[in-house]
């Protein structure tokens with residue numbers, strides 16, 4: 001052992017904290033200080049700085065948020081951020097939705113105190129979230145067989161789901177798509193799961209290798225938790241058709257898998273209701289499953305950490321028991337969720353006019369992204385792309401999986417100040433009419449030489 005060591009010396013006046021270099025320095029201690037009256041070691045070695053953390057390696061930089069930091073530091077005026085999953089306006093700004101602004105004004109004027117809220121979050125949210133997920137007239141809502149808690153964004157909902165299924169239900173295996181949003185793997189492995197995977201992307205076809213994927217699902221052990229992207233798959237932008245969802249559901253039931261449906265982009269593909277089709281299909285099948293919702297994107301409330309975990313069970317009584325367990329998970333992790341984002345969403349949810357306006361604002365975001373998909377493809381053709389880029393218009397949601405190699409992504413950054421994720425994912429919402437030509441020329445150039 002080498003380096004600084006730390007000892008506690010019990011003494012009549014309390015504990016004196018000692019820190020000194022290893023043995024040579026230890027020899028300088030007064031004679032007898034190393035012994036206690038009973039003859040045992042007087043110096044009690046407690047693990048401190050060097051021995052506790054000296055072998056811990058630095059964790060890798062987050063592949064997405066890390067790129068965002070590099071983008072911020074870049075001083076080139078032409079820079080374009082296509083890395084992070086945040087919607088940006090035509091002016092390249094992250095919007096504050098009009099309904100959010102209105103809710104903020106009402107909240108400000110209400111002068112409610114910053115008191116602790118309930119463990120399960122704002123009491124208005126479960127009904128709103130369940131209506132978004134299952135539809136107004138859903139059997140799940142009528143029978144009360146689902147419970148919902150407010151969570152710290154979609155990430156927090158996934159963590160609660162992982163903890164509930166592992167700690168309370170005893171699940172030990174979880175399967176994610178390849179590729180997936182990287183945090184799926186981190187959340188579930190850190191929650192104690194052994195990870196398995198199902199293939200979701202065929203590079204040559206630029207499509208989901210559906211039969212291969214079903215085989216991967218069939219090969220999972222019974223009881224495996226399977227994380228499915230309910231819409232707008234991140235990062236590929238490729239979703240199952242309605243028929244394919246039916247086949248996935250069949251395998252889930254046949255193999256006894258435990259579905260966690262992650263819906264972080266509700267409203268960004270076809271519409272708020274349409275994008276919940278997979279969830280409604282699973283609900284109709286009468287099985288138990290979990291859903292993580294996020295309001296980060298569709299309310300543009302990224303930093304407020306607002307979302308929800310919904311657990312669909314078999315009865316009202318079961319839902320009550322599960323709710324009590326989820327609350328215990330929440331209590332032990334963060335006690336109760338922050339009030340602010342929950343209050344804003346609850347204000348919009350509680351006012352039919354604001355709700356209608358919110359739907360329109362989501363539609364506007366969705367339409368702009370779709371327009372940019374077509375604008376990019378057109379600009380790529382005009383720039384003389386050596387590869388057909390029309391696949392971009394067949395992908396959904398905020399992202400496109402471009403097939404760019406890590407080398408090409410690096411060149412885009414170094415030579416053109418265009419930032420994207422190393423796996424080739426670009427955020428279409430970072431493109432606008434001002435930069436689309438520049439982006440297309442750069443994309444074309446890095447493919448040619």
Ligand SMILES: Cc1ncc(COP(=O)(O)O)c(C=O)c1O
Nearest residue numbers: 085153154155181234264294296
């Ligand atoms: C697929 C997927 N799930 C969950 C999340 C988490 O969302 P939130 O920011 O609300 O935690 C994201 C965010 O990018 C995502 O892409």
